[in-house]
Amino acid sequence: MDVRDTIIDAVRIALADLGVDPVPAIIQLERPANADHGDWSTNVALVSAKAAGLNPRTLGSQLVERLESAPPTHVVGVEVAGPGFVNFRLAESWLHDVLADVVVAGSEGWARSDEGKGTRVIVEFVSANPTGPLHAGHGRGACYGDSIARLYSRCGFDVVREFYINDRGLQMENFAASLAARVAGQPVPEDGYHGQYIVDWAAEMIAEADATADPMEWGYTKALGSHRAALEALSIHFDSWFSERSMIATGAIDDTLAALWAAGAVYEDGGAVWLRSTDYGDDKDRVLVKSDGEPTYLMPDVAYHRDKFDRADLLVNVLGADHHGYVARMHAAMAMLGHDPDKLEIAITQLVSLHRDGCEVRLSKRTGEMVELAEVVEDVGADAARFTYLLLSVDSPQTFDLDLVASQVNENPVFYVQYAHARIHQVVRRATDAGINRGELSDADFSLLCHSRELEVLRALHELPDVVSRACRERAPHQVTTWVRNLAASFHGFYHDCRVLGEDVDQPLTIARLWLAEGTRIGLAVALDLLGVDAPTEMWRDGLVGQEHDPVSTSY
């Protein structure tokens, strides 16, 4: 049982004994910023003062009296402070119990939960049109979407990663026309795609000497292949690629339109079919079928989401901020089809702006100015790219300075974290060489871990389950990034100040510290896995290769 639950239960009983009615449903217990305020603190006396008919300080004092008479496990001090906070001081033994919990759970079990209770969730992300390569901006949504999928999995959801392919419509036609024009040696149409890649792909098409190839089909295959390759380079794998065209074949689009008519959700005006999205808070009604009889992008999209609701309990879409306007209309459409719009969660990522040579590069396939995602990954490496994309909250716009990132690859915080992991493996190897093994958990004496550096690492490890749970709930993988940087910092501090091996370290302490390293390894492994970043067992900086090390392993 987590020490917090023990304390909260004791507080609840004490409040009831004092006649506080009602006892608050939620009793907040938090770790004070200031160590002088103890290990854990509750504001319950401030919150419940009115219900108790006492001033907060008095209620706090009475609580302290009660709690001191029968202190919960690990609690060695209770006091009232400030305006009425009740602060708990704990014996270090509570952190030693945490370490035991961590190593018993292992990297499979620690910070894994059942919160999702098997809820089926489809995370749809990237979903870039197959009209050109992915650019650096797509990388953010790609890494973000994959990481929240990992978080959902770890929290007990049943997750499908899905890529929706807009493989028909006006943009596809423009793309095909652009490709065809280049193949024929003619200028690209005004509203076509003007990127260099069109030139390159046209040349490839000619080189393949398949004159009969349909530019749309050839280009579609080419673009999708390039998407897969770029994502693969980031270790992002989709479980499902859902084709817009497939819904024409299955009749899903027609069925959906019929369902909308039946629900009174649409009307005809000026030869077009409109969705009554204003009934559900949208700015204006939206066209589903154009007056020329062609569907807009929205029509198949509505059908697609209807299909997803047949397959899952919760839909999560990752979209760039430039698609924000889409939220209200899709919620409206789902509500009108009888689905709970709250089960369609749309995560908006603020845009990535790219700088190269000191200038901003606008990312647009249509104008042709772009930096390919594959190029970024090649330049900085998959781990640095992923970590960088997941460094910030997606609510903040991100500036990616290619020159800076490329020149400072070795200063990327990802290496700081990975190095902590590599150090752990290194010290274990050294211990093994010296004939020292952690042995059985039950033989270790964790009470020897009382250095402030050691306790700091243990406190960080204790936080991980909460961090993961919250990061999942808030769909905020950057919280994991922040946490793992902090764990790495605590570990490096420990490693610097506390020697694990050596003649001046008693064997029981060495053993206890090896277990601490193992606990840290588990924390790093769990967090890095959630971020999709490798946890290398060794890293050697160029030029620092020791003679006992194989130069081949210099890049981890």
Add this chain to the structure above:
RNA sequence: GCCCUCGUAGCUCAGUCGGAUAGAGCGACCGCCUCCUAAGCGGUAGGCCACAGGUUCGAUUCCUGUCGAGGGCGCCA
């Protein structure tokens, strides 16, 4: 004009489910390798948490407004 996100140290950003003295990295300055990888550790300097009101015992955090930045407002996607 309306909608979304944001405004925190010189720079890039955490923190904000309301809590006690607001943090990190980079940059600047000063230190630490006879010792498990110095890809490491420590110290100093640096803040009207954009501004103004409101709610509260308590606001950087919640609400309203103002200013500023980015994005959106198409029978494109």
